[in-house]
Amino acid sequence: APSHRATCSGGRTASNAVCCKWFDVLDDIQANLFDGGECGEEVHELTFHDAIGFSKSNPKAGGGADGSIIAFSEIETNFPANLGTDDIVEQQRPLAIKHGVSFGDFIQFAGAVGVSNCVGGPRIQFLAGRSNVSVAAQLGTVPEPADSVTKILARMGDAGFSPSEVVDLLISHTVAAQDHVDPTIHGSPFDSTPSDFDPQFFVETLLKGTAFPGNGSQTGGALSPLPGEFRLASDGLLARDPRTACEWQSFVNNQALMVSRFEKVMAKMAVLGQNPRTLVDCSEVIPVPKKATSNTGFIPSGKTLRDIEASCKTKPFPKLPVVSGPIVPVPPVPPS
Numbered sequence: 001a002p003s004h005r006a007t008c009s010g011g012r013t014a015s016n017a018v019c020c021k022w023f024d025v026l027d028d029i030q031a032n033l034f035d036g037g038e039c040g041e042e043v044h045e046l047t048f049h050d051a052i053g054f055s056k057s058n059p060k061a062g063g064g065a066d067g068s069i070i071a072f073s074e075i076e077t078n079f080p081a082n083l084g085t086d087d088i089v090e091q092q093r094p095l096a097i098k099h100g101v102s103f104g105d106f107i108q109f110a111g112a113v114g115v116s117n118c119v120g121g122p123r124i125q126f127l128a129g130r131s132n133v134s135v136a137a138q139l140g141t142v143p144e145p146a147d148s149v150t151k152i153l154a155r156m157g158d159a160g161f162s163p164s165e166v167v168d169l170l171i172s173h174t175v176a177a178q179d180h181v182d183p184t185i186h187g188s189p190f191d192s193t194p195s196d197f198d199p200q201f202f203v204e205t206l207l208k209g210t211a212f213p214g215n216g217s218q219t220g221g222a223l224s225p226l227p228g229e230f231r232l233a234s235d236g237l238l239a240r241d242p243r244t245a246c247e248w249q250s251f252v253n254n255q256a257l258m259v260s261r262f263e264k265v266m267a268k269m270a271v272l273g274q275n276p277r278t279l280v281d282c283s284e285v286i287p288v289p290k291k292a293t294s295n296t297g298f299i300p301s302g303k304t305l306r307d308i309e310a311s312c313k314t315k316p317f318p319k320l321p322v323v324s325g326p327i328v329p330v331p332p333v334p335p336s
């Protein structure tokens with residue numbers, strides 16, 4: 001049968017003509033937001049901070065993945081949990097306006113493109129067509145790193161996520177760094193491989209913490225196992241809590257599982273507060289990521305399997321390759 005694909009710019013085609021403009025957005029953000037196609041972590045943080053402004057029990061909590069963090073930035077970026085998001089909000093706002101797309105669509109699209117640039121990254125579904133009408137989210141919808149596991153699971157449960165899905169969402173912290181929990185060590189990553197969408201975050205958060213990487217103990221921070229690496233208190237606790245530890249451990253030797261779980265849970269998060277049947281599937285515009293170099297994590301140099309605080313009661317911690325040599329400090333990620 002003949003195909004009826006729409007012709008878009010640059011000789012590209014799409015199954016639906018409304019997807020064509022997203023190729024132009026893609027070209028623009030790869031050049032101007034990701035410096036020629038870098039694994040873009042902060043952009044990806046915004047997908048969460050916008051979408052999680054949503055509650056099954058309280059319609060006033062927010063409209064979910066509706067772009068409100070850009071539309072009502074003067075309210076939402078001043079919430080303590082959103083500290084630092086104003087930079088990326090102000091980078092994205094003019095680009096969304098220039099291309100005539102809604103803020104909600106733009107945030108989810110940019111997040112999906114950003115992680116597709118990471119080695120081993122996921123290819124997240126992208127549905128287009130969110131309205132540009134939104135409402136400001138209420139204070140308290142975004143979890144904070146000093147929150148207890150019970151508080152985080154309750155907040156996330158109220159937005160529709162199970163404890164295992166919270167772990168699946170936290171896969172994003174394999175390509176992430178902090179700037180504001182300890183502002184003296186800008187860009188300190190959550191694992192030793194912040195440009196790789198790999199299991200190292202799940203391995204290294206289970207290593208016994210030994211020192212603070214920066215200016216001592218901070219609210220929301222915890223002892224980390226490697227110099228230069230930052231551990232959020234919440235990540236350290238979720239790695240060890242009986243409600244989440246087995247899902248956490250399941251990723252230490254299974255990069256492919258990480259990708260499939262993340263694609264699934266991100267597709268769910270991206271349509272919080274939306275009716276997906278009114279949106280058009282433009283996933284074909286999202287680039288195909290580079291393949292991962294390994295399916296399994298490793299014990300970083302200077303550490304052994306005995307430094308792992310295994311926390312899943314029903315499954316033994318798997319044997320992982322151990323890198324030999326002295327402890328290597330983790331370099332900061334460059335500012336964007």
Ligand code: HEM
Nearest residue numbers: 041042045048143144145169172176177178179180181234
């Ligand atoms: C359970 C709840 C979570 C907590 C408590 C949490 C907390 C944090 C904190 C405190 C930072 C450092 C921010 C800074 O200092 O600049 C951070 C960074 C980040 N988070 Fe989360 N997070 C959570 C879940 C998520 C989810 C679900 C995603 C995405 C799906 C995500 C994506 C990111 C990314 C990409 C960064 C790095 C930002 C950058 O490089 O500037 N986080 N997170």
Ligand SMILES: [Ca+2]
Nearest residue numbers: 174193196198
């Ligand atoms: Ca990583």
Ligand SMILES: [Mn+2]
Nearest residue numbers: 050053064068
């Ligand atoms: Mn929102």
